[in-house]
Amino acid sequence: MVAIIRCSQDEEKLLDFHQGRFADDFPQWPWITSRRNSEWENGSHLTLIVTGVYRGNPVVSRLGWLGALGKADDLNKKLPITRIYSMDDPLPVETLLNHLPSTNRRYVKNEGPQSKGTGDAIIGAVLDLRPGWADVVITVEGLSRG
Numbered sequence: 001m002v003a004i005i006r007c008s009q010d011e012e013k014l015l016d017f018h019q020g021r022f023a024d025d026f027p028q029w030p031w032i033t034s035r036r037n038s039e040w041e042n043g044s045h046l047t048l049i050v051t052g053v054y055r056g057n058p059v060v061s062r063l064g065w066l067g068a069l070g071k072a073d074d075l076n077k078k079l080p081i082t083r084i085y086s087m088d089d090p091l092p093v094e095t096l097l098n099h100l101p102s103t104n105r106r107y108v109k110n111e112g113p114q115s116k117g118t119g120d121a122i123i124g125a126v127l128d129l130r131p132g133w134a135d136v137v138i139t140v141e142g143l144s145r146g
Helices: 009-028 093-099 116-129 131-141
Strands: 002-006 031-036 045-051 059-066 076-092
Touching: 002 116, 009 031, 009 045, 009 076, 045 076, 045 116, 045 131, 059 093, 059 131, 076 093, 076 131, 093 116, 116 131
Parallel strands: 002 045
Antiparallel strands: 031 076, 045 059, 059 076
């Protein structure tokens, strides 16, 4: 499964800080954030981490793995994201969406877990546009999409 998370300015700064702090061990650092219960289902997901939203130029700049969700409070879920990799040549979200077949594009959620068909189309488009990201996708997922 695939999920999209759009970072706030504070979340983006936190990711940048920890990436600089942990350097080579950054993929092992867990990022825990929260989102509304209604937008996030349980399950594990390859996660496209979108930054630059607050600047008006959202890009997929990192890939990570969303693990088991926990309860943050009555209205929110904790989202633990690990295996976070910063990607060379960030992918503009608009470019990604325009590369999707129209049958899938209309089902893309702005944020949250995507349906299986839409998620597969998103990963297909990501790998078409950024073939160099394939090894990271395999590493994050822990298996080949072959």
